[in-house]
Structures are given as C-alpha cells and as structure tokens.
Amino acid sequence: MAVNLLPKIEQKDIHFELAYHQLTNFWLWVLGSLVLLIIIGQLSAWQIKSWIKTADAELAASRESLNTASNQELQKQVLLLNQEIANIDQLRSAHYAWSDALIELGSILPADMVVDILSLNRVSGQVDITGFVRNRESVIKFWSDMHKAKYFKDINFPLSNLEQPLDTPYQFTFFINEEQIKP
Secondary structure, three states: OOOOOHHHHHHHHHHHHHHHHHHHHHHHHHHHHHHHHHHHOOOHHHHHHHHHHHHHHHHHHHHHOHHHHHHHHHHHHEEEEEEEEHHHHHHHHHOOOOOHHHHHHHHOHHHHEEEEEEOOOOOOOOEEEEEEEEHHHHHHHHHHHHHHHOOOEEEEHHHHOOOOOEEEEEEEEEOOOOOHHOO
16 A cells, blocks of 8 residues: 555545546547547448449349340240240150050061051040951960950950951951050
8 A cells, every 4th residue: 555645635636637547548548449440340331332333243244144135045045945845745745655555466466467457546545457367266366365465455356357267357446555555
C-alpha cells in the first residue's frame, strides 16, 4: 500500500485525473475499434460489390451465348429428338413381338410340310396357313405340337386336312396368344 501525504483535495484531484485518463483511453480504444470496423466493413462491401459486378458480367455473357443462333438450333434439335423418342416409346408400347411366335411356328413345322400362304392379322391376332404335306402323320404331328406351344390358341383344324394319306393340302387357322408376344 502506498502512502499519499498530499492534502485530501489534491488526493481527490489526482484520483479524478487518473479516472479521467482511464476513461479517455477506454473511449479512444472504443472509437478506434469502431472506426477500424467501419473501414473493414466498407472495404468488404466494396469487394463484394466488385464480385457481384463480375458475376453479373459473366451471367450476361452466358445468357448472350445461350441466345445465339447455334444454341437455338441445338434446342430445336433436342425438341425434335425428344419428340422422336416419345413416338418410338408409343410405337414400342403398341408393338407385338411376332418374331418369337413365328420362330416357334417354324420350329414345330415338320420338314415335309410346305407352306404356300401364311397370313397374319395384327388386329385380331389370327393366322391362316395353307400348303402341302407329304403324309397325313405330319399334319397330325403339327396339330399336336401347335396345342403344346404357348404362343398359339383356338386352333381350327378342318377334317379335310386328313382326307388324303399322301401329298395332301392342309389349312389351319389359329390365333396368337397376345400375352406371350407383348413386350
């Protein structure tokens, strides 16, 4: 502890002077910090405005390049391709895979059977087949194999196919099983 031998009034003056200097230094530090923060804020705002102007210029350049004739031509081509894809998808949904049924028909057709006419009706799924066969057993085998195949139904087998034992004409009418040929 320090001993102060000054009179009481001078002691109060020294005390007030010390408080005045401390208070002055405090407010100078506060004002200096505030000025420094304002300067930093202004510099940051200026930098951000500069970045925004640069970004706006780049955006304007990008928009201008998007509006060029070549880009508009590409957009038209994309629209046409999308339309063609939609048309293909629509056709694919309405398409029947007749190939599998025809392959099955070809595989069960006996070697001595000759097909003269094969007509397909897409709407009804009806198939008419006519031709000649060397012997009656081949016609019966073909009829039997048709019943076993999953692609064919409602097979019309006229008895006229069995009239002659050799070199006989034949005719079948049957329908394609649509559940088996849809993709």
